[in-house]
Amino acid sequence: MWLRKVAAFLARDFLWELSYPLNFFWRWSSIFFNLITFYFLGRLISGATAGYLSAYGGDYFPFVLVGLALGGFQNVALTSVSHAVLYGMYTGTLEAMLVTPTSLSTIVFASVLYQFASSLVSVLIYLLFGILLFGFSLAQANLWAAAVIMGLTLLAHLPLGIFSASFLLIFKRGDPVTSLVGSFSALMGGVYFPLEVLPGWLQSAAQFIPFTHALEGLRQALLNGRSLLSLGTQVAVLGLFAGVLLPLSLAVFSWAVHQAKRLGTLSQF
Amino acid sequence: MRGPSLRLSFPIITDQTFNLLWKGVEKIGAHNFSGSAPAVAVSRLSKYFPLINLRGLLKGRRGQGVWALREVDFQVAPGEVLFILGPNGSGKTTLIKLLATLLAPTGGQILIYGRDASREPLAVKRHLGYITCNESSFYGRLTGWQNLSFFARLHGLDPKTAIPPVVEELDLTAYLDRRYFTYSTGIKRRMDLARGLLHRPDILLMDEPTTNLDPISAAKVRELMARLKAQGKTMIVVTHRLEEVQRLNGRVAIMKEGRFREILAEEGGKLEDIYARVVGEGKHVAS
Numbered sequence: 001m002w003l004r005k006v007a008a009f010l011a012r013d014f015l016w017e018l019s020y021p022l023n024f025f026w027r028w029s030s031i032f033f034n035l036i037t038f039y040f041l042g043r044l045i046s047g048a049t050a051g052y053l054s055a056y057g058g059d060y061f062p063f064v065l066v067g068l069a070l071g072g073f074q075n076v077a078l079t080s081v082s083h084a085v086l087y088g089m090y091t092g093t094l095e096a097m098l099v100t101p102t103s104l105s106t107i108v109f110a111s112v113l114y115q116f117a118s119s120l121v122s123v124l125i126y127l128l129f130g131i132l133l134f135g136f137s138l139a140q141a142n143l144w145a146a147a148v149i150m151g152l153t154l155l156a157h158l159p160l161g162i163f164s165a166s167f168l169l170i171f172k173r174g175d176p177v178t179s180l181v182g183s184f185s186a187l188m189g190g191v192y193f194p195l196e197v198l199p200g201w202l203q204s205a206a207q208f209i210p211f212t213h214a215l216e217g218l219r220q221a222l223l224n225g226r227s228l229l230s231l232g233t234q235v236a237v238l239g240l241f242a243g244v245l246l247p248l249s250l251a252v253f254s255w256a257v258h259q260a261k262r263l264g265t266l267s268q269f
Numbered sequence: 270m271r272g273p274s275l276r277l278s279f280p281i282i283t284d285q286t287f288n289l290l291w292k293g294v295e296k297i298g299a300h301n302f303s304g305s306a307p308a309v310a311v312s313r314l315s316k317y318f319p320l321i322n323l324r325g326l327l328k329g330r331r332g333q334g335v336w337a338l339r340e341v342d343f344q345v346a347p348g349e350v351l352f353i354l355g356p357n358g359s360g361k362t363t364l365i366k367l368l369a370t371l372l373a374p375t376g377g378q379i380l381i382y383g384r385d386a387s388r389e390p391l392a393v394k395r396h397l398g399y400i401t402c403n404e405s406s407f408y409g410r411l412t413g414w415q416n417l418s419f420f421a422r423l424h425g426l427d428p429k430t431a432i433p434p435v436v437e438e439l440d441l442t443a444y445l446d447r448r449y450f451t452y453s454t455g456i457k458r459r460m461d462l463a464r465g466l467l468h469r470p471d472i473l474l475m476d477e478p479t480t481n482l483d484p485i486s487a488a489k490v491r492e493l494m495a496r497l498k499a500q501g502k503t504m505i506v507v508t509h510r511l512e513e514v515q516r517l518n519g520r521v522a523i524m525k526e527g528r529f530r531e532i533l534a535e536e537g538g539k540l541e542d543i544y545a546r547v548v549g550e551g552k553h554v555a556s
Contacts, residue, residue, distance in 0.1 A: 001425050008422035012408065012415070019410035019448075092406030096464065099369050099399040100423035101391045261373035264318045264337075264363070 005102055006110045013114035031125050032133075038064045039134050052194050056223050062136055066219050067191035069126035070153065074185060074211050076112075076119040077157035078178050081165040084111035089169075089266065098266075104257050105250075108165065116154065123150070127222075140225035148228055149221055152238035153214035159245035166249070166256035170265055185211040213237040306383060307344040308396075308472050308503040309368065314341040314377035316363050316527075337363040340377065341529040343522065347471065348501040350519030352508055356548055359524040361507040365476045368505065369399040381472065398470035402477050404457045409450035413441065413460055416449055417467065424468040435463045439493065455486030462493060472503045479510055491516055511540055523547045 017024060042061035050058045057063075085108060088094025097107050130136030164177040185191075188198065188206035195203050195212070206212045217234030220226040228235060260266040319334040337360045345351050353361050366372045368379060370390040379386040381393040407416045417436070418428035436442050439459045444452065452460065458478065465473060478494070479487040491513055497504065498517055506513065514521055521540060522531040525548055532543055 004422055004425070008419050012411070012419045015411055015415055016408060092401060092403040093408065095371055095399075095403075096401055096406040096420065097423060098371055099394060099397065099401075100420065100468075101394045101425065102423045103391070258373065261371070262319075262375075264316075264366075264372055266371060 002106065005106060006113065009107075009110035010114050010117075013111075017114075017118070027122075028125055031122065032129055034068060035065065035126065035129050035134060038068065052196055056194070056219055061134060062130070062223055063194070063219065064192060065126060065130045065134075065136055066222055067189075067215060069123040070150075070211075070215050070218050071185075071189070071191045072122050072126075073119045073150070073153060074157050074189075074214070075182070076115050077154055078161050078164065078181060080112040080115040081108060081158070081161040082168050082175060082178065083115075084108060085165045086168055086172075089172075094266065105253075108253075112161075120150070138222065141222045142225045142227055143221075145221035145226065145228045145231060146218055149214060149217040149231070149234065149238070152235060152242060153210070153218070155242035155246060156210040156214065156238045159242070159249035162249035162253050163245075166253045169253075169256045169260045170263065172265070181209070181211075184209055188212060190215050210238055210241040306347075307380070308347045308349075308382060309343075309345040309505065310378075310380040310383075311341055311343050311368075312378050312380075314364075314367065314379060315339055315375045316360075316367060316372065317375040336527050338367070338374075338529075339527040341527075343529060343531060345472075345503055345505060345520075347503055348498075350498055350504045350506065350517050352506050352514045352517075352519050352521045353524060353529075354508065354511075354514070354521065354544060355524035359548075360527040360529075361524050362476055363527075364524070364529070365399075365474050365505065365507055369397060369474050370394060371399075395468065396471050398465035398468070398473045400461050400465040400473065400475040400478055402458065402461060402475070402480065404454065404461075407449045407457070407460065407464075410448060412446055412448055413452070414445040416460070417445075417463060420464050421467050426468060431467050432463075435466050438466075438496075439463050440489075453486075455482055455489070458482060458486065458490060459493075462490070470502075472505070473497065475504065475506045475508075477507055477509065479508070479513065511544070514540060 039061055042059065042064065045060060049060045053060060053063050085094070088097065088107075088111070094107070098104065127136070127138065131138065160177055160181050164175045167175050167177060184205075188195070188202055188209055189211040190206070195206055198206070213234045217231045217238070220231055220234075257266075315336070316338040317334055317336050341360075341364065343351070353364065355361050363372065367374055368386070370386050370393060374387065381396050384393050386393045408419070411419075413436075414428075414432065417432050421428040421431045424431070432445075433442075436445060439462060441456070441459055441463055444456055444460075449457070449460070462478070465475075475494075479490050482490060487510075494504065494506070494513070494517060498519075504519070506519070508514065520531060522529055523544060524530075530547065532540065
């Protein structure tokens, strides 16, 4: 029964996406244009960055490609839950779902599954375009380790999205979680440049952001073929974030739902 | 419990006298049934909406809130229709949303076939069909069939067997392949009814089912309501239209400022006049 309900959400979101065929097309083509921009940027600065990027093979394009791919994945983890909740509240579809014998937790988690699947496909498209068009190579990659890091990235970032949705259930706007984590991750996560170019105190602060460890782990797995064992620090940190934040975020979400029913904000926007 | 002032013999009731009146009459909604257990039993139901004020929270103060419902009592027997009238802001929609388990009560209890709605919401929802009357509560880019399939699956139903009889009943079959956003308001309202009926609920909760409909579409909805009543469905209908009340011959209650008062048959007189006297805004009633 539960799986059938989850499948209903996946079908709904797939049909919704198909109803905008041009958007479907442009989403993938934007990945191409994004990559080609960074490809030429990489050619421009290739000599200057070699020292900073020696731990990742010395070339800028593979370095930034992995960063861009995981950056999109993190963004979905941070925003998809709150987007699903807000859309449901704004349109009234959330109320229509809540009067069915389906729990709110099922509704919320099933509502974001398609987006996660879609962002995973985006990561693969990034890698595929990189291989086919820009000479990116996965010859040394440890794909198994990369998959584990991706899974842990999701589990470590999803709680932040749940915190964000909990805030929005009650206050509707002004969510501080996504804004802060998104901004800090962009600056200190290392998508566009290695952390070594930052001042020491910012490098230290970056260690408290799960994305920093996720990106480092994925780069090491894909670009240097590092095994899971040798990525113990990244795995442990991401596991710690997930293990602590996931149950905490679920408890906060449950509290927020109760408060929203008490305050009557579940159907307001 | 009935006090002498229940006769409502004065032309206009001020807020002050209205509140005094309530002390005598608000319990009369506890209808007596002979035999059958109530489908819906509401006792001392209250709902307070606190106002969230960030400045107040930071200073440790609670903001001023609103009592949307005050100790409401009533029961509805299986197969009965209860119409709830009242001016805007009187608490009608809050009451419907509490019954639909979309809000948590501040006090009191709702029993659906003897089951506590707060404690067993999932079990209770199987009995309830909620007609939201909110056009945007569907997915506009999906077809009618795709929309109904989604909600049927959330009820744990097979769309292929659940949807056809309902859409046939509502004369919607010809529209199912079209995208929802292409529908007229009348068709959208019937889609809303279809969604609420997919799981064959015993109790229907309707919040202004004919509002914003043209006369023909409204008449179709009323016809359907009459058929549902004939099928023995229990209905609680919030409405501003006395025409619906007269057509379906159900029980009638009026809400004002969160208080609930049932109009009893022995009170006599025209419903319009009683409404005008209780609410003091009779000219706002659509007939």
